């Protein structure tokens with residue numbers, strides 16, 4: 001039985017977790033408590049599928065789907081269905097990976113643990129599709145494990161996507177949000193996650209417990225995330241989970257910052273855990289890439305860009321802002337035709353009408369709401385047109401020469417809606 005002292009320590013850690021600190025936690029007390037506790041070890045039952053499936057990358061003609069099993073030799077394939085067509089069998093591959101750490105969620109004793117030991121990462125590439133094809137799939141190993149995706153669209157098409165940040169489903173506030181990510185009139189092609197995907201620090205969840213809780217979101221379409229500070233909570237978090245599971249082969253950029261494009265709208269994913277000054281590797285890539293977008297501004301197949309990163313350049317909430325990066329990059333964003341900037345980290349919602357375009361803090365995906373108006377004395381806070389402690393996600397759709405966006409709270413109420421200016425409507429030829 002765990003000691004009272006260990007429990008008290010874990011509660012203290014829980015209470016500090018929601019500060020969304022940028023401090024990297026190298027040696028969680030999890031190992032100490034694990035030594036004192038009783039662990040029955042990993043259980044591998046049924047189909048063996050324990051994480052996913054989820055879509056990690058698309059092109060105009062393909063989609064890459066992954067899932068994880070707890071043993072070797074399970075079925076490698078899935079069945080893809082497009083519209084009313086017959087299911088098509090596609091076979092992929094598996095590769096063994098050895099996890100090196102045990103972790104448990106102290107405050108949710110029934111949550112599945114992350115166990116050290118071998119796991120098998122599965123990958124299937126569905127190709128030969130046409131742009132804008134939307135399909136569903138079911139795994140051969142368990143046909144109840146399903147999902148959907150859309151290939152990236154031509155610039156003549158319109159686009160729908162969901163944005164969400166700071167998901168901490170173990171707190172049980174993320175789940176109710178996910179029901180509002182799709183409706184009879186809104187079906188997203190993909191999810192754009194603004195970082196802090198999973199929170200070991202909350203002591204409420206593990207990667208093993210995160211996946212089943214998040215599957216309703218993962219099943220909607222592609223899952224494209226920016227890196228947050230909580231992707232680095234210990235020495236293995238990024239390498240053994242985030243990178244192994246979500247590495248986006250085929251996207252331009254690197255493992256940590258990258259870009260993709262659908263319907264003529266370019267998504268630029270940046271990493272606020274890495275430097276982005278002009279002398280840095282990321283900064284050089286950013287400068288070159290935004291210049292390439294500026295060179296496309298007259299082209300009918302370029303409609304504008306959406307930039308996403310985790311730690312906000314501007315916020316009136318209880319986290320740091322970054323006026324240095326704001327001053328450096330905003331003129332380049334504007335020159336490149338950026339329609340809106342989406343950020344996370346501050347657990348709440350903020351919309352700034354800044355420089356003629358909306359800058360949005362969308363960090364209300366389930367981490368405990370903090371103080372979204374703690375620093376209203378900051379110089380730009382007179383530009384904040386909406387702000388509050390909402391658990392929420394964003395629904396976005398292109399409509400001609402604008403991006404129509406709405407923030408939806410966990411009861412389904414639209415708490416804010418606005419337009420972001422695109423350069424032009426869909427290409428007409």
Ligand SMILES: [Fe+2]
Pocket residue numbers: 020021195196228229230310344345346
């Ligand atoms: Fe964060």
